[in-house]
Amino acid sequence: MGCSRSQLAETIHTQLNITFPSTNMPGTLGEVIAKIKDRLGDKMEADGIAIDLLQRKKGRERQNPDYQAPWEIIYQWLWEIEFPRRGWELAKETATYAKEELQMIDSNKVDRDLVFNVPNPTIHKGEKYALEVNFLHEGHLLLINQGVSGNLYCLCPSLGFSPETQVMPDKKLYIPSIKALAPCLEYNTTGNEYFLAILTENPVKLSWVNPDSDPSYMLLTDERLREIFQEVGRQWNALVFSKKFEVVE
Structure with a gap:
């Protein structure tokens, strides 16, 4: 995995609240590494x-072709291990x-040319809906639904x-x-249904989503959630959106 020192600076500032001048990385890198070791070393x-x-050692880079600079080790650990652990809450x-x-519409209107929608975060128990996704950004969607029970579904x-x-x-999604196995979204418990939409430049490949998978594999275990944020974390320009719908009688 490659990254720039300025990317690392922005990541550390945003997610760990450790601030330093990224334009003068060589002069401050030792101090930053010391702070990270003190706070997150364990x-x-x-x-x-x-x-x-x-601890940077002179000559190590030339002697070992697999050498990683300390800041590269930190970057890889942050994105592949630490941030995926905290990814859901951070997102x-x-x-x-x-x-x-993100709007809920009548599922029977999905294949019509014209649908007029008024943004409304309230939906009714037992009625059939489709979620209309309409972003001004081009990308690939990863959509997670947190149900009233607290369970997460991809x-x-x-x-x-x-x-x-x-x-x-x-192009609305x-x-x-239309070709999905499920005919609609239907909620039978009152409460809040939370949707987290992540747009990435490249599709997020998930190990459990393949032609041989069980179509019901949507429930996100801790392991699957970590995998999601590991993959999302590798794409610096991901955009994150959310909306909550209240299910009423």
Whole structure:
């Protein structure tokens, strides 16, 4: 995995609240590494990271073709281990409210040319809906639904609701898609249904979403959630949106 020092600076500032001038990385890198070792060293060691590798040694880079600079080790650990652990909460904290971009519509209107929608975060128990996804950004959708029970479900990509992920400004995406196995979204418990939509430049490949998978594999275990945020974390330009719908009688 490659990254720049300025990317690492922005990541550390945003997610760990450790600030330093990224334009003068060589002069401050030792101080930053010391702060990270002090704050997160125990976690890194528990994850199998040899802390002594964060101490730069002259000549190591030339002697070992697999050498990683301390800041590269930190970057890889942050994105592949630490942030995926905290990914769900971090995404919820930073998500932009999708007032217009996510709307519930009558599932029978999905294949019509014209649908007029008024953004309304209230839906009715037992009625059949489709989620209309309409972003001004081009990208690939990853959609997670947190139900009233607290369980998390990956609706896109999924074989049951939407194997298609492409979103374009002039192309709306519907969940479930017309060719999906599930006919609609239907909620039978009153309360809040929360949707987290992540747009990435490239499709997020998930190990449990493939032609041989069980279509019902949508429930996100801790392991699957970590995999999602590991994959999302590798794409720096991901956009995160959210919306909550209240299910009423």
